[in-house]
Amino acid sequence: MTVGDLASVASGTHPHRAVLVIAELEPVVAPAARLGGLPVGAFAHRAGMITKPEVRSVVLGKLDLPATGVLWDLGAGSGSVAVEASLAAPGLRVIAVERNGADADRAVANAAALGATVEVVVATAPDALADLPDPDRVFVGGGGLEVLEAAWARLRPGGRLVATFAAVDRAAAAHRLLGSLVQVSVDRADTLPDGGVRFAADNPVFVAWGDKPHGDTDEARGPASEASTATAVVDPRPNSGVQVGSCWWSSTTDPIGTIAVGVGCSSDATADEVAAVVADALGSAPSNTMPPAVVATVDRRRDHPAILALTGLHRSGRGGPLPVMAFPSSLLAQVSVATPSAVVADAVGTPSVAEAAALLAAGPGARLVVTKRKGATATAAVAVGFRSCGVGRLTVVGLGPGAAQHRTPAAVAAVRSAEAVVGYGPYVDAVADLVHPAQRIVRSAMGTESDRADAAVALAAAGWRVAIVSSGDAGVFGMASTVLEAATAMVGTDGQPLLVDVVPGVTAAHAGAAAVGAPLAGAHAAITLSDILVPWERIEAQLRAAAGSGLALALYNPRSKGRPDHLGRARAILADVLSPDTPVAVVTAAGDHGQQIDVATLATLDPTVASMHSVVLVGTVDTRVDPTGRLVTSRHHPSGSGRSVTSVAGDTSDGSPAADAIDPGPSAPPLPAPPPQEGARP
Incomplete structure (x- = not known):
């Protein structure tokens, strides 16, 4: 019997019928593929500007990295995702694109320190993408929807694109483009002075992803966009409707939902000119199509004689004059449309009046069925919703002082059940864990309280369930009084005063x-x-x-x-x-x-x-x-x-x-009367 290691045994001579026995050989185990999660401290980075380990793990899992191919990391920052992708799939070519030179230098240093192979390109997407090889995987960590669409166009068939967002409205748009969306919420343990433990929540991050079908060509449709879906509506009920040209029309006596005609016009437009362009928009329909249920326009044209003349059209679903719904230009500007116009944006503050107003007036889930038709002094478009005109409801929600644990159950329920959430940008961000992609998110800037209230009231008047969020208690230096004042002069599509609720909050x-x-x-x-x-x-x-x-x-x-x-x-x-x-x-x-x-x-x-x-x-x-x-x-x-x-x-x-005794000090002067408001609402 010969005993030794493999090398010595192999070099010797043995009988013809010898049996080789190998004992206590340590198994060779392939290194496990990492799914991310290196601590933040493993990377040089700008304070706070790094994908957190837990989110990084989700991103890498959703990327489903192949053994070979090309990965783009767009908006790479310090390169944490690119570095961990390279470590997880060493055969993958990883290209990180970052416009900030200092961050790009950090990405290079991080890759070298951790033994990863990453090509770092200092450039701005999407301009830089033309010189890169087509990717099999793309991660978009910054750059917005323009970068998302450009990356999708270059993604190879069968490839996958993953993107992260901090703002829920952008995440909702990405969900419409890519098809899948999750929210990642992380609570971190913190030790209290008495030795106890509490959990503090990180800001939630939204992760969207989608797969590009095999067989896609340059002419094939990429991810669905507002423009690509704007001229057709799919009826979820079998055999209940037909599509004629660019219009969907019901084959029964009732439309699938509210039909709204949006109208824009110049100040000198005549009733005949507006009526002509509306007739053109409706003209593609067969003679038995249902007429619109509402006319919609921008608020500055609410009382224009040519718009008011349209109320004489036959109203779908009920008798009486056709109601006119008017929306602030700031609200219309946040609606994605098929044919935006820079000229219109310069003139009235929104790139679309007719298309945007029609979509809002038709209600949640509406789609354009007739894109903008142009006349000499007016435009018109038609949208259809997926439910009939309903009675809207407006809830003013006090969110409390900030942390989620101080919200009331009523506030949480009001935000979750709303079809539109309106608010000052940071307050909308504060409820990112409550909103979902199906909701319309309307953000506004500081100092625009009246405009914000008008937007919420207009949506509710058009039949939406609206939550307008305010910090603390909405009735204490909050939005409640401004909203109630705006709602006083507004009625819903049913001709009745708007329903307005106020949910209290911790001040x-x-x-x-x-x-x-x-x-x-x-x-x-x-x-x-x-x-x-x-x-x-x-x-x-x-x-x-x-x-x-x-x-x-x-x-x-x-x-x-x-x-x-x-x-x-x-x-x-x-x-x-x-x-x-x-x-x-x-x-x-x-x-x-x-x-x-x-x-x-x-x-x-x-x-x-x-x-x-x-x-x-x-x-x-x-x-x-x-x-x-x-x-x-x-x-x-x-x-x-x-x-x-x-x-x-x-x-x-x-x-x-x-x-x-309380020293009253100098006698207080009487309160002066408030100054005249000259028609402006406070």
Whole structure:
């Protein structure tokens, strides 16, 4: 018997009938393919600008990396996805495209440090794609829908494209393009000072993906786009409709849903000119087609004589005049259409009136069935929805101070059940975990409250279920009053007043008060220091009157870039009324992650610690700072008999009325009458 390793045994001579026995040989195991998840610290990156490990794992899993071929990583940043893809599939050619030179340098360094092979191209997509080989896989981490569509056009048949988004409206558009979408939400454990554990939520990330069918050619249809689906509607009911040219028409007495004709016109358009272009838009239909149920246009043309003349058309589904639905140009501008116009955008603030208005008026899920028809002074388009004209409903939703745990169940239900969600951009982002791709998302900028309310009211009037979101409580310096005022003059498609609900929320004042103790335990007042809607003279009078009455104060909007000195001015006013030792707390991001608390007195308050995300809480003569630093306003006061009570700090009053009397300071001037609004809604 010969014993040895394989090399020595193989070099020797053995009998013809020898048996080779191999024992205790360590198995050779192929390295497992990584699915990502290297910690953030493994990569050099700009602060916060990196795909988190958990999202990276999902992305790489969805990419389903082949052993060979080409992968594009577009908007690669520091290259974390490209690097891990190379490590997972060493035979794959990985090309990372990044326009920022410093980030591209980091991607090169990260690949070298981790042993990955990545080609880094410093360029801007989609311009840079022309010089790259056709990919089998594409990851889009930045660049928007234009990059998405350009990458899809170059993707090889059978290939897959994966993209990530932080904004739900862009994710919804990608879902329509690619067909699949998931939301990735991660909660991270954090240790509390007492040794306990809490979980803090990362911002959710949306991952969309789609496969390019085999056999696609340059002429074949890529991912469905608004333009490519705008001129045809598929009827989900068998044999219930026919398509004639670019129009869908019902073969029964009822349409599949609301038929809306959208109309745009110049200020000098005549009734005959508008009627002619509308007739052209409807002219492709057989004689037995259903007439429209609503006319839609931009709000500035709501009362145009030529538009009003269209109400004499026969109305589908019910008698009476045809209603006119009008939408703000800012809302129409957010609707993707088949034939946008830069000329129209310059003139009225939206690239489409006729097509966009028709789509909104026809309701959720509507599609254009007749694209824009042009006349001398007017345009018209026709859209059909997938349900009949219904009664819309508008819900004003208070989201609370910020963190998801402070939302009420009613607020969550209102957002989830809405067909359209309207709000200031950051507030819409705050409910990204509640919305879904089927909803229409309408974002607006700061300072456009009236326009935002008009958009929500117009959608509800057209039959949509709308949620307009507001931080804190919508009735406290929020959107509730503005929406209710806008809804007063509006009726729905049924001719009845709009249904408007208000869902309450936790206010910033109460969240801030809870964070610092109980400074608002007694009577208190909330005052905004923003003079955008209220003149400063009125704010000054409110401060003097409230403080002079012994009320604790919650000051909203204390300081901003445009109003850097308002909190300082307010402090000077309060100093005329209150003791310099009055406790004050500035709570920033109250009730949210990153909450910050600054406790001071009226004399030592530093106004620069406050921002638009802060609420300033000002105590009273009954407010003390306890040994743990909490502000507590006592609810106990000396009785008329002079009986003493124990204060928060443990001292006792001597029972003298003067000891607990509130110094009203200088008498507060009467509140001036609000200035005339000249027709503008606050």
